[in-house]
Amino acid sequence: MAYSLKESVAKEARFVSGHRMCAGCGAPPAIRNVLNALKEEDNAVISCATGCLEVSSCIYPYTSWNKVSFIHTAFECAAATLSGAEKTYYNLKKAGKIKKTTKFIAIGGDGGTLDIGLQSLSGAMERGHDITYVCYDNGAYMNTGTQRSSSTPHFADTTTSPAGKVSPGKAQKRKDLTEIMVKHNIPYVAQTALFGNLQDIYTKSEKAIYTEGPTFLAVFSPCPRG
Numbered sequence: 001m002a003y004s005l006k007e008s009v010a011k012e013a014r015f016v017s018g019h020r021m022c023a024g025c026g027a028p029p030a031i032r033n034v035l036n037a038l039k040e041e042d043n044a045v046i047s048c049a050t051g052c053l054e055v056s057s058c059i060y061p062y063t064s065w066n067k068v069s070f071i072h073t074a075f076e077c078a079a080a081t082l083s084g085a086e087k088t089y090y091n092l093k094k095a096g097k098i099k100k101t102t103k104f105i106a107i108g109g110d111g112g113t114l115d116i117g118l119q120s121l122s123g124a125m126e127r128g129h130d131i132t133y134v135c136y137d138n139g140a141y142m143n144t145g146t147q148r149s150s151s152t153p154h155f156a157d158t159t160t161s162p163a164g165k166v167s168p169g170k171a172q173k174r175k176d177l178t179e180i181m182v183k184h185n186i187p188y189v190a191q192t193a194l195f196g197n198l199q200d201i202y203t204k205s206e207k208a209i210y211t212e213g214p215t216f217l218a219v220f221s222p223c224p225r226g
C-alpha cells in the first residue's frame with residue numbers, strides 16, 4: 001500500500017501509551033511506527049528480547065502491546081523463539097487448522113541483537129524462517145546504565161568506556177550489523193532512523209513484514225538518558 005500519513009494515523013496502534021519508558025525515548029514511537037505497517041486484519045506475534053522496551057512496556061498487570069501476541073524472551077533467543085512459533089503456525093496453516101494471516105516479528109535492542117542474540121538471529125535468518133527481525137539501536141546497553149555495546153560508535157562516552165583525560169572513549173569501531181545481515185543473502189535488509197521521515201520507516205517496515213522469508217530492519221532510536 002502506498003504510504004498515506006492520514007491512513008496510518010487512523011489505524012489502531014499496536015503499541016500504545018501507558019508504558020514507563022523515559023520521556024523523549026525513541027524506542028516507543030519507533031516500534032509503534034514499525035507495527036503501523038501491519039495490515040489491520042492481520043495478527044502478529046512479537047518475540048521481544050529484554051531491554052528498556054521490554055521491561056518498561058509490560059509491567060504486570062499492564063501492557064502497552066495491543067492486538068498482538070507478545071512473548072518475552074531472554075536476550076539470547078528472541079529469533080530462536082520466534083522461529084519455533086513461526087514453524088508451528090506454518091504447519092497448522094498447512095493442515096488447515098488456522099485461516100487468519102499472522103506475521104512474526106522479533107524485536108531486540110542493540111545489546112540484545114549485535115552482541116548477545118547474534119547467534120540465534122544468524123541461525124533464524126540462515127534457516128529461512130518467514131520472520132522479520134527489528135533491532136532498535138540506541139547505541140548502548142541503556143537499561144542497565146549505558147554500558148558500551150558493539151554498536152556504540154568509536155570514541156563514544158559510556159559508563160564502561162568513559163571519555164576523559166585517561167581514555168578517549170570507546171576504543172573499538174562500531175560493528176555493522178546491517179552489512180552482516182546483507183551477507184546472509186536474505187530477501188530484504190534495511191536500516192532507517194525514526195525521526196524526520198515517517199514515510200521511510202513505514203515503507204521499509206511494510207516491505208520487511210510482507211516480504212516472504214527472513215528480513216531484517218535496523219531502526220536508529222535515540223536515548224536521551226544515555
Ligand SMILES: Cc1ncc(C[n+]2csc(CCOP(=O)(O)OP(=O)(O)O)c2C)c(N)n1
Nearest residue numbers: 051052053109110111112140141142143144
Ligand atoms: C543474559 C542477560 N545478561 C544481562 C541481562 C541484564 N540486562 C537487562 S536489560 C540490559 C540492557 C539491554 O541493552 P539493549 O539490548 O541495547 O537494550 P536497551 O536497554 O538499550 O533498550 C541488560 C544488560 C539480562 N537480562 N540477561
Ligand code: SF4
Nearest residue numbers: 021022025052223224
Ligand atoms: S534509558 Fe534510554 S532507551 Fe531506556 S527508556 Fe530511557 S530513554 Fe529510552
Ligand SMILES: [Mg+2]
Nearest residue numbers: 109110140142
Ligand atoms: Mg541499546
